[in-house]
Amino acid sequence: MMKSDPIPARLAALKSMSVPQLKSEWQTIFATSAPNNSRAFLESRLAYRIQELTYGGPDRETRRMLDLLADEVSGTLTRKSQIADPRNPVVGTxxxxxxxxxxxxxxxxxxxxxxxxxxxxxxxxxxxxxxxxxxxxxxxxxxxxxxxxxx
Structure with missing residues (x-):
């Protein structure tokens, strides 16, 4: 796959690649070895990264919100602020x-x-x-x- 290919063509090419080819593409894009043999994982993560590199990733506020959600799900609150739920009453209620x-x-x-x-x-x-x-x-x-x- 060539970096100069249009994004839709690059994404479509992922579907026809073998797992070893996907791993090679992973090495090229991420500069690390692929983490597992799951074809679905490799395809989806590569597709996301290709688009992220071309169009940009999530903005700062979105990344912050995702970090807070991950903290809540894992039960470890390492950041000072939490996500405000609109159903929560005013503090002290x-x-x-x-x-x-x-x-x-x-x-x-x-x-x-x-x-x-x-x-x-x-x-x-x-x-x-x-x-x-x-x-x-x-x-x-x-x-x-x-x-x-x-x-």
């Missing part, structure tokens, strides 16, 4: 929910929630602790995403 005759008060914090003196990252974790079953935390506490349009 108290949510009150009665469950099986017991009233539970949750306080909204800047970086999560507090219930019974313990910090939680999500309302779902609190709802699970209260009920013993999995719940969507926003639904359990009666918080719905605002509807767009005719508010």
């Amino acid at each position: 108290r949510l009150i929910r009665e469950w099986n005759g017991v009233e539970h008060t949750i306080t909204v914090l800047r970086d999560g929630f507090e219930w019974q003196g313990r910090p939680y990252k999500s309302l779902s974790a609190i709802a699970r602790a209260i009920t013993g079953t999995r719940w969507n935390g926003y639904r359990f506490f009666g918080l719905r995403e605002r509807k767009r349009g005719n508010d």
